[in-house]
Amino acid sequence: MLTFLSQYVFPGSSTQKAFTIAPKHVVDVSKQEVLRGVRATNKDTIEVLNMTVPSRVGGFNQDYYLPFQANEPSNNAVAWVAGTDVEPKTMQMTAGAKAAKVKKSGLNRLTTGVKEVAAASTTGVDNSEELAQLRARVTELEGQLAVARSGDGSTTEDLDTMPVLGYWKIRGLGAPCRMILYYCKVDFADRLFEAGDAPDFDKTCWTDVKETMGMDYPNLPYMIDGETKITETAAIMMYIAKKWRPELMGRNAAELGRVQMLWAHVLKLKMDFTIPCYMGKSAEEVIDISRPLLAKLVEVMGESNFVGGENVTWLDFYFAECVDNLDKLSDGLFYAEFPSLQNYWDRFVALDGLAEAWADDSKLMKNPFNNKMAGLLNE
Numbered sequence: 330m331l332t333f334l335s336q337y338v339f340p341g342s343s344t345q346k347a348f349t350i351a352p353k354h355v356v357d358v359s360k361q362e363v364l365r366g367v368r369a370t371n372k373d374t375i376e377v378l379n380m381t382v383p384s385r386v387g388g389f390n391q392d393y394y395l396p397f398q399a400n401e402p403s404n405n406a407v408a409w410v411a412g413t414d415v416e417p418k419t420m421q422m423t424a425g426a427k428a429a430k431v432k433k434s435g436l437n438r439l440t441t442g443v444k445e446v447a448a449a450s451t452t453g454v455d456n457s458e459e460l461a462q463l464r465a466r467v468t469e470l471e472g473q474l475a476v477a478r479s480g481d482g483s484t485t486e487d488l489d490t491m492p493v494l495g496y497w498k499i500r501g502l503g504a505p506c507r508m509i510l511y512y513c514k515v516d517f518a519d520r521l522f523e524a525g526d527a528p529d530f531d532k533t534c535w536t537d538v539k540e541t542m543g544m545d546y547p548n549l550p551y552m553i554d555g556e557t558k559i560t561e562t563a564a565i566m567m568y569i570a571k572k573w574r575p576e577l578m579g580r581n582a583a584e585l586g587r588v589q590m591l592w593a594h595v596l597k598l599k600m601d602f603t604i605p606c607y608m609g610k611s612a613e614e615v616i617d618i619s620r621p622l623l624a625k626l627v628e629v630m631g632e633s634n635f636v637g638g639e640n641v642t643w644l645d646f647y648f649a650e651c652v653d654n655l656d657k658l659s660d661g662l663f664y665a666e667f668p669s670l671q672n673y674w675d676r677f678v679a680l681d682g683l684a685e686a687w688a689d690d691s692k693l694m695k696n697p698f699n700n701k702m703a704g705l706l707n708e
């Protein structure tokens with residue numbers, strides 16, 4: 330069976346800048362992989378192409394693997410110049426051993442990288458900027474390690490789509506989605522719906538299309554990404570995390586569980602301070618409602634850098650939006666009461682990818698938090 334590479338349909342359809350065939354010993358013989366290619370695309374992604382031959386019996390098929398050229402020379406220069414031709418030395422694939430060994434060494438390299446950088450950051454470095462860079466590198470390597478451990482590090486997602494986020498032209502529930510998209514450096518279309526002015530607050534720009542878009546539970550925000558159409562803010566955020574930066578889901582089971590637990594309480598906080606803004610309550614009343622919930626979250630976070638611990642997760646994009654919202658609602662009172670929250674926000678908004686978008690009002694608007702029909706933070 331022969332497939333010309335030029336006819337092979339790659340996942341997505343991006344143009345490639347480079348293509349190479351990996352050394353034979355990396356193929357996974359247990360999956361009847363006979364050739365592995367790697368291509369660099371014009372989207373700055375690397376895609377792995379696994380060429381496999383179907384098998385009825387499964388497992389290692391010796392007859393799929395002809396002997397191949399070995400890494401050691403079979404001749405030497407003097408003999409070759411003297412006219413002696415020698416057949417090249419060959420190697421033979423065996424059941425699983427090679428592929429397994431290579432995969433493990435890739436993980437080992439990452440693990441070693443994490444340990445080395447971690448060690449450097451705790452011994453003898455007193456330059457705080459350098460320390461911050463080393464810590465960021467540790468976080469990045471740990472993220473890669475978590476992904477590598479959960480599979481072979483390659484993704485089966487279609488990364489050539491242009492997702493569309495739909496939401497009102499306000500921060501509201503759209504801001505956390507926009508922020509996580511910018512952080513993940515996803516090229517997306519931000520579809521904004523604008524309600525009319527008082528007294529009618531005309532919403533027909535949305536209601537006219539709401540039931541026509543093929544969504545199971547039409548709502549705002551929504552995300553349409555290729556064939557995928559989802560609503561519910563947390564579902565959208567987890568979708569983005571899982572697809573573009575899986576470590577944002579939590580780097581291990583403990584982190585994932587903690588983030589999901591905290592999500593319930595952050596959601597309660599969000600609802601408890603947002604609904605009263607639309608119900609005619611005063612800022613003082615909303616502050617009093619929010620205070621105990623916020624105080625408990627601050628206590629639970631303790632000295633952590635982020636809401637779920639030392640690593641940024643998808644929930645930070647939701648919680649940080651609440652923090653900035655409550656700062657504006659309380660006119661700085663909450664930052665005075667809970668100074669660690671201001672540090673948290675400053676740390677969050679300086680994250681790589683997010684900082685650039687935050688500096689650009691056309692990407693991340695600063696106002697309004699709430700829609701026009703709300704009594705507070707509506708302009």
Ligand SMILES: N[C@@H](CCC(=O)N[C@@H](CS)C(=O)NCC(=O)O)C(=O)O
Nearest residue numbers: 501502547548549550560561562563
């Ligand atoms: N539980 C939903 C709530 C969504 C929601 O209430 N969306 C409001 C704006 S914040 C809306 O106007 N939805 C449009 C609609 O109900 O048709 C979520 O978290 O996404």
